[in-house]
Amino acid sequence: MKARVHVMLKNGVLDPQGEAVRHALGALGFDKVGGVRQGKVIDLDLADDATEADVAEMCEKLLANTVIESYSIEMQ
Amino acid sequence: MKAAVVVFPGSNCDRDLAVAFEQAGCEVSMVWHKDSALPEGVDIVGVPGGFSYGDYLRCGAIAAQSPICKAVVEHTNRGGYAIGVCNGFQILTETGVLPGALLRNAGLKYICRTVDLQVATSNSVFTEGYKAGDVIGVPIAHHDGNYFADAETVAMLEDQDRVAFRYVDNPNGSIADIAGILSENRRVLGMMPHPERAADEGHGGTDGAAVFRALAGLVTAA
Numbered sequence: 280m281k282a283r284v285h286v287m288l289k290n291g292v293l294d295p296q297g298e299a300v301r302h303a304l305g306a307l308g309f310d311k312v313g314g315v316r317q318g319k320v321i322d323l324d325l326a327d328d329a330t331e332a333d334v335a336e337m338c339e340k341l342l343a344n345t346v347i348e349s350y351s352i353e354m355q
Numbered sequence: 356m357k358a359a360v361v362v363f364p365g366s367n368c369d370r371d372l373a374v375a376f377e378q379a380g381c382e383v384s385m386v387w388h389k390d391s392a393l394p395e396g397v398d399i400v401g402v403p404g405g406f407s408y409g410d411y412l413r414c415g416a417i418a419a420q421s422p423i424c425k426a427v428v429e430h431t432n433r434g435g436y437a438i439g440v441c442n443g444f445q446i447l448t449e450t451g452v453l454p455g456a457l458l459r460n461a462g463l464k465y466i467c468r469t470v471d472l473q474v475a476t477s478n479s480v481f482t483e484g485y486k487a488g489d490v491i492g493v494p495i496a497h498h499d500g501n502y503f504a505d506a507e508t509v510a511m512l513e514d515q516d517r518v519a520f521r522y523v524d525n526p527n528g529s530i531a532d533i534a535g536i537l538s539e540n541r542r543v544l545g546m547m548p549h550p551e552r553a554a555d556e557g558h559g560g561t562d563g564a565a566v567f568r569a570l571a572g573l574v575t576a577a
C-alpha cells in the first residue's frame with residue numbers, strides 16, 4: 280500500500296517562495312500566471328493494513344504543522 | 356540555579372548558550388538529544404540555535420519528536436523555566452510549548468546581522484533587567500524567522516503582554532514585528548535573535564546579557 284501526502288501552506292499564510300516563482304515566471308514572459316503556491320509531496324510505503332486514518336495521524340503529529348500548513352492524502 | 360542545554364545533531368549555539376548561563380552564575384550541564392530525562396534538579400532548560408537534524412521536513416520538526424524534547428515539554432508543563440533561541444524557538448513552537456510557527460523569511464534570504472530590538476515587556480525573569488521600550492542590539496542569523504500566528508493568537512499574545520521583544524525595523528516579515536514571545540506562565544521565552552551572542556565584551560556588545568542575568572537568583576526547581 281502506498282500513500283501520497285500533499286502539504287501546502289494554508290490559504291492566508293504568505294508563501295514567499297511561491298511569490299518568487301511567480302515573479303520569475305513573469306520575468307520569463309509567462310504573463311498568464313496569477314499566483315503560485317509551493318508545497319511538498321511526501322510518498323509513503325505502507326503496510327497493507329494501513330488506513331487513511333493512520334496517515335492522517337502521521338500528518339497531524341509530524342508531516343504537517345497544522346498551525347501554518349494544510350494536508351491532503353491520496354491512498355494509492 | 357541549575358541549567359541544562361540540549362544538544363541535537365546540528366546544534367551550533369549550544370556552547371555559546373552554556374557560556375551565557377555560566378556567566379550568569381548558573382551551573383550548566385549539556386544534555387544529548389537521545390537522553391530521555393533532564394538531570395535531577397534542573398531549573399531552566401536552554402534549547403539552542405543551529406540546524407537540528409539538518410532542518411529536515413521543517414525547522415525543528417524532527418527535534419520536537421526527540422526523546423529529550425518530551426522531557427523538556429514535561430519540565431515546562433510542571434512550570435519549569437526554558438529559553439529557546441533561534442532553532443530552539445522553532446523547536447518550542449513545533450512542540451506546542453509556545454504558540455505560532457516560524458516561516459521562511461519574507462525576503463527569502465538568510466539574514467545574519469545585528470538588529471535593534473525593542474523590549475516589549477519587562478514582566479518576566481528574562482526581561483526584568485530591561486525597561487519596556489528599551490532598544491537593544493542583538494544578532495540574528497536565520498532563514499526561517501518569520502513569526503506567524505493567526506489573528507486570534509496574536510491578539511491573545513498582545514492582551515496577555517506576552518510579546519517579549521519586537522524588531523524595530525522588521526527584517527523577516529514577522530507578524531506584528533514579533534521577535535520573541537513568552538508562555539502563558541511567563542516562564543518560557545522563545546526568540547529568534549541570539550542574546551547569548553551579545554553577552555560578553557568580546558562579542559562586541561553585551562545588550563543580551565540581561566536576558567540571563569536574573570536567572571541566577573531563581574531557585575524554583577520544577
